[in-house]
Amino acid sequence: MTGAGPDLWLGVDLGTQGVRAVAVTSDGRLLGTGRSPLTSHRRGERHEQDPEQWWRAVCSAVGQACAAGADPRRIRALAVDATSGTLTLTDRHGTCVTPGLMYDDGRAAVEAEQVNALGEHQWARAGYRRMQRSWGLPKLRWLLDRYPHAAAEGWRLAHQSDVINRRLVGHEVPTDTSNALKSGADAATVTWPEHVFAALGIPSGVLPGLVLPGTPIGEVCAGAAAECGLVPGTLVVAGMTDGCAAQLGSGATAVGSWNSVLGTTLVLKGVTADLLHDPGGVVYSHRSPSGHWLPGGASSTGAGLVAREFAGADLGRLTDEAEPLLPTGLLRYPLVSPGERFPFVAPDAVAFSSREPVGRAEDFAALMQGVAYLERLCFDYVDLLGAPTDGAVVLTGGATRNPVWNQLRADVLQRPVSLPRHAQPALGMAVLAAGACGGLGGLDRAAAAMVLPDRVLEPRPSHRSAHDEGYARLLGLLVRRGWLSGTVADHAREGTAP
Known part of the structure; x- marks a missing residue:
């Protein structure tokens, strides 16, 4: 590796509306960032993107990060x-032959x-019991029904990140168990459940290989380097879903730690030593x-109501x-x-209020x-499951830009x-890239070194009684509306003050 300066680690995030790239030092300094937009096509239940724009946006975002001060010669892995x-x-x-189903x-x-009927026992072992219609495996079956010649012509399933990884390294790549989870991958054994796929009529030839996140899968090839501004030979490691990536970016990687993400909706993700089964x-x-x-x-709750109900408000x-x-x-x-x-x-379930508000x-x-x-x-529920x-x-x-809301969440919890x-x-x-290379001592140590703390908020004991009563x-x-089970509610009440 040539060039002066610290080692850098490149992270690329493909979101719904855009791609973001950051180049980070081993002690958490951001030396370069880049962003490029993505556009979608929506109509009813249909939501598609053109996979070719994923690659163009990645090249743009990575190029911006390098131009902003990240020396590509110092990037050890991405x-x-x-x-x-x-x-x-x-x-x-490796050319995409269908739109990207979002x-x-x-x-x-x-x-x-069909997937749930034929894979019931497998999904129960995986801990989540049922797949939703927006998950990867139902959509794969949907695509194969519309392209019956796919297997004969050597077509293959590719998740969004697989498309980018293949372009980066210039050859076939395995998919990671994180992105493949909703496509039916067994993360415990790092295998595809062949009996389920056979029952569904999905040929094994359309399935990519499987690896754990963080596994090296190749090096940036000369062609990709020329398009993105990277250096040929830069290591590429298998990534994860955006939700898991956000969790790693929060620093919540140790067992018992939790990352609560409040955006349009509320997402809670934690770390357990063993697979959590949820009946x-x-x-x-x-x-x-x-x-x-x-x-x-x-x-389905979250901050999305703020823009809807208080549009134009200060x-x-x-x-x-x-x-x-x-x-x-x-x-x-x-x-x-x-x-x-x-x-x-x-x-x-529908939104409700206990009474009319007295003002905005x-x-x-x-x-x-x-x-x-x-x-x-949410915390009480995962606690009931044994997490x-x-x-x-x-x-x-x-x-989290709202400091009052942050303090309120500490008070309630x-x-x-x-x-x-x-x-x-x-x-x-x-x-993830830094942890995979071993120089920082693994994932937990990499997160501790690279995710810098900002502030800690302590709960106010004076608010506990009122919040316990309201909760x-x-x-x-x-419970009275029939949405929450009495068992879950009783467990949650155990944490309230007498």
């Missing part, structure tokens, strides 16, 4: 994450029923490069007006869209509080919460 469940088919030469494309409803099919687990498991779930002023009203007796179940996925499954400030206070109560219920929840809680996501400085999926991939009331409302 990893790519992508949206979970997004896939396409490629021909023998993570929330919902056209494979019939195929999902309710609410939580599913990825495999960590360290050998641990990463259970988590995504709620959110800073509204937050200042709402703060003295907390805790508020107004209870809200703030669903962003109908139907709940986590911490319970209720397709018929109280309504906003109740929205923030309602999300915090659902976050607490350790005594480790660090790291808050990330767009809502009654535990310290931390906020990292540069948390993002691309940073998580840089951490218990909300549990009762959810």
Whole structure:
């Protein structure tokens, strides 16, 4: 390696709306960043992207990161994450021959029923029990039904990150168990469940090889280097989904630690030593490069209601007006869209309030509080399943820009919460790349060195009693509507003050 300066690790994040690249030093300094937009085609349940634009956007973002101050000669390794469940088919030469079916494309409803009927026992062993129609395997079956010649012509399943990795190294690549989880991969054994695929009529020839995240899969080839501005020979390691990448970027990699991401919706992801089995099919687990498991779930509540219900409002002023009203007796179940996925499954769930608000400030206070109560219920649910929840809680996501909401979440959880400085999926991939190379002593040490802390918020004991009472009331409302089981509610009430 030539060039002066510290070693760099490159992380690339393929999101829905764009690609972001960051070049990070081993002590967490961002020396270069880049971003390039992506466009989608949506109509009803259809959501597609042109896979060719993925590569163009990656080249643009990586080029910007290098131009911004990251010397490509110092980049030792890179990893790519992508949206979970997004896939396409490629021909023998690695060229995409179908559109990219995005993570929330919902056209494979019939195929999902078939997948669940024929793979019931396999999915139960995997811990999540059922696949959803937007998952990768139902969509693969959907594609093969529409391209019956695919296997004969040597076409192959490729997840979004696989498309980029192949372009980077210039040859066939295996897929990682994180991106392949929703395509049916058995992360415990790092194999495809051949009996299920045979029953579904999916030829083994369309399936790529499988490796764990962090496994070296090749080096940047000369052609890709010329397009992206990288140096030929730079190591490429298998990545993860964007949700797992965000977790690594938060620094929550030790057993018992949790990353709570509050953006449009609320996502909770943690670390367990063993695979977590959920009889309710609410939580599913990825495999960590360290050998641990990463259970988590995504709620349909979240901060997405802020833009919808308070469009045009001065959110800073509204937050200042709402703060003295907390805790508020107004209870809200703030669903962003109908139907709940986590911490319970209720397709018929709808948003509700316990009464009419007295002004916009109280309504906003109740929205923030309602999300915090659902976050607490998520923790109570995974605790009921046997997951350790005594480790660090790291808050990330767009809502962390609101300091009052951050403090409220600490008060409701009654535990310290931390906020990292540069948390993002691309940073998580840089951490993965560094951990894979061994120079920093593995994933946990790489995360500790590269994810820099910003601040820690302590809970205020004076707020505990009021929040416990409000939380218990909300549990009762959810049970009476038939959405939350009495068993889960009883367990959650055990943590409230007498």
